Amino acid sequence: MKAIARALDSDFAYSFRRSPVAVFSGLIVLVLGLGAFLAPWIAPHNPFDVATLNLMNSFMPPVPAADSNASFLLGTDDQGRDILSAIMFGTRLSLFVGFLAIIFSLAVGIGVGLLAGYAGGATDAVLMRVADVQLTFPSILIALLVDGVVQALLPRQYHDQLSLYVIIFAIGIARWPQFARTVRGSTLVERGRDYVMAARVIGIPSWRIMLSHILPNVLGPMLVIATLSLGLAILDEATLSFLGVGLPPTQPSLGTLIRIGNDFLFSGEWWVTVFPGITLALMVLAINLLGDWLRDALTPRLR
Amino acid sequence: MFAYIAARLLQAIPVLLAVGFIAFALFAYVGDPVQIMLGQDFTEAQRLALQHSLGLDQPFFVQYGHFMWAMLHGNFGLSYRLATPVGGLIAARFPATAELVLASAILALVVGVPLGIYTGIHRESWLSRLIMGFSLIGVSLPTFLLGILLILFFSVLLGWLPSFGRGSVVNFAHWSTGFLTLSGLKSLILPSITLGLFQMTLIMRLVRTEMLEVLRSDYIKFARARGLSQRAIHFGHALKNTLVPVITIVGLQIGSLLAFSLVTETVFQWPGMGLLLVQSIGVADIPVMSAYLMLVSVFFVLINLIVDLLYYAVDPRLRVDRRGRGGSR
Numbered sequence: 001m002k003a004i005a006r007a008l009d010s011d012f013a014y015s016f017r018r019s020p021v022a023v024f025s026g027l028i029v030l031v032l033g034l035g036a037f038l039a040p041w042i043a044p045h046n047p048f049d050v051a052t053l054n055l056m057n058s059f060m061p062p063v064p065a066a067d068s069n070a071s072f073l074l075g076t077d078d079q080g081r082d083i084l085s086a087i088m089f090g091t092r093l094s095l096f097v098g099f100l101a102i103i104f105s106l107a108v109g110i111g112v113g114l115l116a117g118y119a120g121g122a123t124d125a126v127l128m129r130v131a132d133v134q135l136t137f138p139s140i141l142i143a144l145l146v147d148g149v150v151q152a153l154l155p156r157q158y159h160d161q162l163s164l165y166v167i168i169f170a171i172g173i174a175r176w177p178q179f180a181r182t183v184r185g186s187t188l189v190e191r192g193r194d195y196v197m198a199a200r201v202i203g204i205p206s207w208r209i210m211l212s213h214i215l216p217n218v219l220g221p222m223l224v225i226a227t228l229s230l231g232l233a234i235l236d237e238a239t240l241s242f243l244g245v246g247l248p249p250t251q252p253s254l255g256t257l258i259r260i261g262n263d264f265l266f267s268g269e270w271w272v273t274v275f276p277g278i279t280l281a282l283m284v285l286a287i288n289l290l291g292d293w294l295r296d297a298l299t300p301r302l303r
Numbered sequence: 304m305f306a307y308i309a310a311r312l313l314q315a316i317p318v319l320l321a322v323g324f325i326a327f328a329l330f331a332y333v334g335d336p337v338q339i340m341l342g343q344d345f346t347e348a349q350r351l352a353l354q355h356s357l358g359l360d361q362p363f364f365v366q367y368g369h370f371m372w373a374m375l376h377g378n379f380g381l382s383y384r385l386a387t388p389v390g391g392l393i394a395a396r397f398p399a400t401a402e403l404v405l406a407s408a409i410l411a412l413v414v415g416v417p418l419g420i421y422t423g424i425h426r427e428s429w430l431s432r433l434i435m436g437f438s439l440i441g442v443s444l445p446t447f448l449l450g451i452l453l454i455l456f457f458s459v460l461l462g463w464l465p466s467f468g469r470g471s472v473v474n475f476a477h478w479s480t481g482f483l484t485l486s487g488l489k490s491l492i493l494p495s496i497t498l499g500l501f502q503m504t505l506i507m508r509l510v511r512t513e514m515l516e517v518l519r520s521d522y523i524k525f526a527r528a529r530g531l532s533q534r535a536i537h538f539g540h541a542l543k544n545t546l547v548p549v550i551t552i553v554g555l556q557i558g559s560l561l562a563f564s565l566v567t568e569t570v571f572q573w574p575g576m577g578l579l580l581v582q583s584i585g586v587a588d589i590p591v592m593s594a595y596l597m598l599v600s601v602f603f604v605l606i607n608l609i610v611d612l613l614y615y616a617v618d619p620r621l622r623v624d625r626r627g628r629g630g631s632r
Contacts, residue, residue, distance in 0.1 A: 136558070136603050137603060138559045141565075141599070144565070144580075144584065145592065152589065231443070235445050238447075239445060242447045243565070243584075245581075245584055258447070258451065266459060277451065285443035288442065289439070
C-alpha cells in the first residue's frame with residue numbers, strides 16, 4: 001500500500017498527471033490492451049468458432065443503421081462474423097507479435113551492442129559495419145524479404161502454424177541495429193568506469209561483467225526506444241499482413257482483417273475494413289504519444 | 304574531392320558484394336531450380352546433365368562469381384512464376400514506380416517545406432497547432448490504411464478519382480509515362496498522396512525544428528538588430544541554413560519512398576516493381592526477389608553517395624568523412 005502511495009507521489013506520476021496527452025493516450029492503450037487481453041472472456045462472440053457463424057447474419061451494418069442488430073455492435077463480415085470480436089482477437093495478436101518482436105530485437109540488439117562495445121577492436125568494427133549497412137535499408141523492406149525467404153524455406157503445410165513465429169522473427173531481425181547502436185554507445189562509456197576496472201581486477205569473467213555489471217547501467221534509454229519501436233513493430237506486422245505475407249486469415253491480426261475487408265470496399269461494406277483500421281491507427285498513435293511523453297519525462301535534459 | 308568520391312565508391316563495393324552473396328545464397332539454397340525445370344519424370348543422367356549445363360556442379364565460390372558476373376551484365380535469370388527474363392520484367396515495371404516515387408517526393412517537398420516554415424515562424428498560432436496535430440496523425444496512420452480511406456472517400460463515395468492502375472500511358476521506346484494523359488494524371492493523385500504523406504509530415508517537422516533552432520541563433524538576432532525586414536531574415540538568412548539537414552533527409556527518404564511504394568502499389572494495384580515483388584514473395588519466386596534485392600541495394604548505395612556529396616558541397620565545414628543518417632521507419 002505504502003509503495004503504491006509512494007509511486008503515485010513520484011515525479012514520474014506527477015509528470016504523467018500533468019500531461020493530458022499522456023493520460024489520454026494511456027487510457028486508450030489501457031482500454032485496447034484490456035479488451036485484447038480479456039478477449040476470450042469478454043468478446044460478445046467467438047470469431048473462431050465456425051459452428052456459431054450464421055450466414056444469415058452476413059454483412060450486417062454497424063449499430064446506428066436501420067437493419068442492424070444490437071448483438072453485432074460494429075456489424076459483421078461476409079461470413080456473419082462479429083467485427084467487434086474479430087477486432088478484439090486481432091488486437092490481441094497484433095500486440096502479441098509487436099511485443100515479442102521487440103523483445104527479440106532487444107535481446108539481439110543488447111547482446112550485439114554489449115559485445116561490440118566491450119570487446120572493441122575488430123569485433124566492434126565488423127558488428128557495427130553490419131548494423132550500419134542494415135540501417136541504410138528501410139526496416140519494412142528487410143522484414144518483408146526475411147519473411148519471404150523464411151516462408152520459402154519452410155514446407156507449405158506448416159505455413160499457417162508457423163507464420164506467427166516467422167513474422168516475429170522477421171520484424172525483430174529488421175529492428176535490432178537501432179538497439180545495438182545505442183547499447184554500444186553507452187557500453188563504451190561504462191567500460192572506462194572504475195567499477196568495471198575493479199571487477200576486472202578481482203578476476204570476474206568478461207561475460208559476467210557485461211551481463212551483471214554493465215547491462216543494468218545501459219538499460220535506461222532502452223525503455224523509450226522500445227516503446228517507440230513497439231508502435232512501429234505493430235505497424236510493420238499490420239503492413240506485412242496487409243500485403244498477404246503475414247498472419248493468415250485463420251489467425252487474423254488487425255492487418256489481416258483490413259486486407260480481408262478491403263475486398264468489400266467497393267460493394268459498400270466499408271465497416272469490415274474501416275473499424276479494424278481505426279483501432280490500429282488509434283493504438284499506434286497512443287503508443288507513439290506515450291513514447292514521446294516517456295522520452296520527455298525520463299530525459300529532462302533533452303527538453 | 305576526387306579522392307573522397309573514390310574512397311566512398313570503394314567502400315560501397317564490399318556492401319554490394321555482401322548483398323550479392325545473400326542474393327546468391329537465396330538462389331543456391333531456397334528451392335532447387337533443376338527440380339523445377341525437370342518436372343516429375345527424369346533420369347539421374349538427365350539431372351546430372353542439366354546440373355552441369357547450368358553450372359550447378361561447380362564449387363560454391365565459382366558459382367558465386369558467375370552469378371555476380373551475370374548480374375553485372377543485367378542478366379538476372381528467369382522468373383519461376385512467369386518463365387520470362389527477370390531483367391525485362393523489372394525494366395517494364397520500373398517507369399511506373401519511378402513516376403510514383405517522383406510525384407510523391409515532389410508533393411512531400413512542395414507541401415512539407417512551406418508548412419514547416421510557417422509552423423516554425425508562427426509557432427504559437429492556432430493554425431500551426433492544428434497542422435502539428437494533423438502531422439501526428441500522418442505519422443501514426445499506416446500507409447495502406449491511408450490508401451484505403453482515400454479510395455473509400457474519393458473513389459467509392461464521391462467517384463471523382465480512379466482507385467487502381469495507371470490510367471492510359473504513352474510509350475517512348477522503353478519508357479511508359481502516365482504524365483501526359485488526363486487519366487494517367489488522375490490515377491496518380493491518390494497513390495502519390497498515400498505514399499507522400501508520411502514524408503511530408505517528416506519534412507515539415509524537420510523544417511520546423513530547424514527553423515526554431517536557427518531563429519534563436521546569434522546571427523538572426525544580429526540581423527534583427529540591423530533592422531532587416533522579417534521577410535529578409537526568415538527567407539534570406541534562416542531558411543538557407545535549415546536546408547542542409549533537409550537535403551540529407553530528403554535524399555535518404557527517397558529510399559524509404561521506394562520501400563513503401565510496394566505497399567502503395569499493392570493498395571492501388573499500381574503496375575510497378577513493388578507490386579511485382581509482393582506477388583513474387585507470395586509464390587517464393589526467388590530470381591525476382593534476389594534481382595530486386597540487388598537493384599535496390601545499388602540504388603541505396605547510390606543515394607547515400609549522392610547525399611554525402613551534397614553534404615560535402617553544401618556545407619563547407621565538412622571536409623572530413625561524415626555520414627548523415629535519417630530516421631528509417
